[in-house]
Amino acid sequence: MFMGRVVGTVWSTVKWEKLEGLKFLVVRPYHLADLAPGMVAKPHPFTMYDGVVAGDVLGAGVGEDVIVAYGHSARVAVEPDLPDGQLPSRPIDAAVVAIVDHYHVEDAAKDNA
Amino acid sequence: MMLARVIGEVWATRKSPRMEGRKLLLVAALRKGQDAAMEPTGQVVVAIDTIGARIGHTVAVAWGSGARAVLAPPDNRSVLADAAVARIVDAVTLGNDDQPEYLE
Numbered sequence: 001m002f003m004g005r006v007v008g009t010v011w012s013t014v015k016w017e018k019l020e021g022l023k024f025l026v027v028r029p030y031h032l033a034d035l036a037p038g039m040v041a042k043p044h045p046f047t048m049y050d051g052v053v054a055g056d057v058l059g060a061g062v063g064e065d066v067i068v069a070y071g072h073s074a075r076v077a078v079e080p081d082l083p084d085g086q087l088p089s090r091p092i093d094a095a096v097v098a099i100v101d102h103y104h105v106e107d108a109a110k111d112n113a
Numbered sequence: 114m115m116l117a118r119v120i121g122e123v124w125a126t127r128k129s130p131r132m133e134g135r136k137l138l139l140v141a142a143l144r145k146g147q148d149a150a151m152e153p154t155g156q157v158v159v160a161i162d163t164i165g166a167r168i169g170h171t172v173a174v175a176w177g178s179g180a181r182a183v184l185a186p187p188d189n190r191s192v193l194a195d196a197a198v199a200r201i202v203d204a205v206t207l208g209n210d211d212q213p214e215y216l217e
Contacts, residue, residue, distance in 0.1 A: 001137075002156075002157065003157065003159050029157070032141050035121070036120055039153055058127055058128070067125065067128075072178065076191060082191065098137075099126075102124045105120050106168045106169070
């Protein structure tokens with residue numbers, strides 16, 4: 001998983017039918033330079049290359065900090081009603097699994113409420 | 114698995130029900146730097162912790178189904194976890210036993 005800031009939304013009209021109704025966000029992962037500038041030599045510039053497209057069933061919005069999971073965990077996250085033992089089937093590999101209230105990083109003296 | 118240093122914690126109330134009760138740590142990935150020291154790569158990962166790792170600890174983080182194996186018995190396909198702290202690391206050496214290189 002990683003923590004990132006929601007920076008945008010992805011719209012698409014042509015998609016696999018099991019993706020109907022699923023919202024997709026662009027999430028920019030936090031780099032160590034963003035969280036603890038004292039631990040890295042130089043800042044990390046933002047490029048769109050950094051953006052990760054993640055499915056969202058929690059209702060996160062642009063500007064919020066979220067936690068994104070990859071792989072099987074992402075597919076489990078977008079099917080909350082999936083019975084135990086049954087495999088998820090939506091073709092995604094990244095999903096928002098939590099919306100961050102608060103994080104605390106030591107050494108950087110940065111406490112984000 | 115990945116070597117990393119614990120740098121912080123995250124709290125979230127709006128989350129997937131399968132994330133309930135999980136303690137989430139922010140960990141910075143490490144690589145070998147110069148002068149036998151480990152340095153951060155810049156990548157920051159959110160890992161689930163069940164063994165009590167604290168800020169400043171060096172840890173080994175398991176990914177994917179390895180992370181689910183840290184958290185639950187073999188039938189764990191409904192567990193939501195793609196990174197989990199598997200162990201707290203005391204020491205790392207590189208090279209063979211004759212000429213070990215100790216990393217700090």
